[in-house]
Amino acid sequence: MSKYTLTINQKKQTVDVDSGTPLLWVLRDSLNLTGTKYGCGEGICGSCVVHIDGKAERSCILDVEDVVGNSITTIEGLADKPDHPIFKTWIELEVMQCGYCQPGQIMTLATLLEQNPKPSRKEIDDAMNEVLCRCGTYQRIRKAVAKLVEEK
Ligand code: FES
Numbered sequence: 200m201s202k203y204t205l206t207i208n209q210k211k212q213t214v215d216v217d218s219g220t221p222l223l224w225v226l227r228d229s230l231n232l233t234g235t236k237y238g239c240g241e242g243i244c245g246s247c248v249v250h251i252d253g254k255a256e257r258s259c260i261l262d263v264e265d266v267v268g269n270s271i272t273t274i275e276g277l278a279d280k281p282d283h284p285i286f287k288t289w290i291e292l293e294v295m296q297c298g299y300c301q302p303g304q305i306m307t308l309a310t311l312l313e314q315n316p317k318p319s320r321k322e323i324d325d326a327m328n329e330v331l332c333r334c335g336t337y338q339r340i341r342k343a344v345a346k347l348v349e350e351k
C-alpha cells in the first residue's frame with residue numbers, strides 16, 4: 200500500500216491504496232464518492248466518467264498514481280452547483296429512468312458544452328454515443344441536450 204494525495208472536487212484527499220488501483224475504486228471505496236458508477240471496468244460503457252483537468256475521462260482505466268497532481272471532478276463536485284443548467288434540464292425533462300448511467304452522461308455532456316457551447320448534432324452524437332444506457336433513455340437525452348444548446 201502507498202499513500203497518494205489527490206485533488207478531488209477542489210479538496211486534497213489522501214488515500215492509502217495499492218499502486219495500480221483504478222481511480223474509480225479510490226473514489227467509491229476509499230472516499231465514498233459513489234456517484235461515479237461501475238459498469239464494465241474496461242473503458243467501454245462510460246458510467247465511470249469524471250473530469251480530469253476539465254476533460255472527460257473513464258476512471259475505471261486510470262491508475263491512482265497517474266492522477267496525482269491533476270484536478271479531478273466527480274458528479275458530486277458538479278452537484279455542488281444545484282442550479283447547473285444540465286441538472287435543471289434533466290429534471291425538467293425527466294430524462295432519467297433507473298439513473299445508473301446518468302452521472303456518466305452528465306459528466307460527458309458537461310465537458311462537451313464547456314469546450315463547445317454550440318455543438319452540431321454530429322458532435323453531440325459522437326460524444327454521447329460512447330456512454331451506454333441500458334434503459335434506453337437516448338431520446339430524452341437528445342431532447343435535453345437540444346434544449347441546452349438552444350438556450351446557450
Ligand atoms: S466502468 Fe468505466 S467505462 Fe465502463
Ligand code: FES
Pocket residue numbers: 295296297298299300301331332333334335336
Ligand atoms: S437510465 Fe438506466 S441505465 Fe441509463
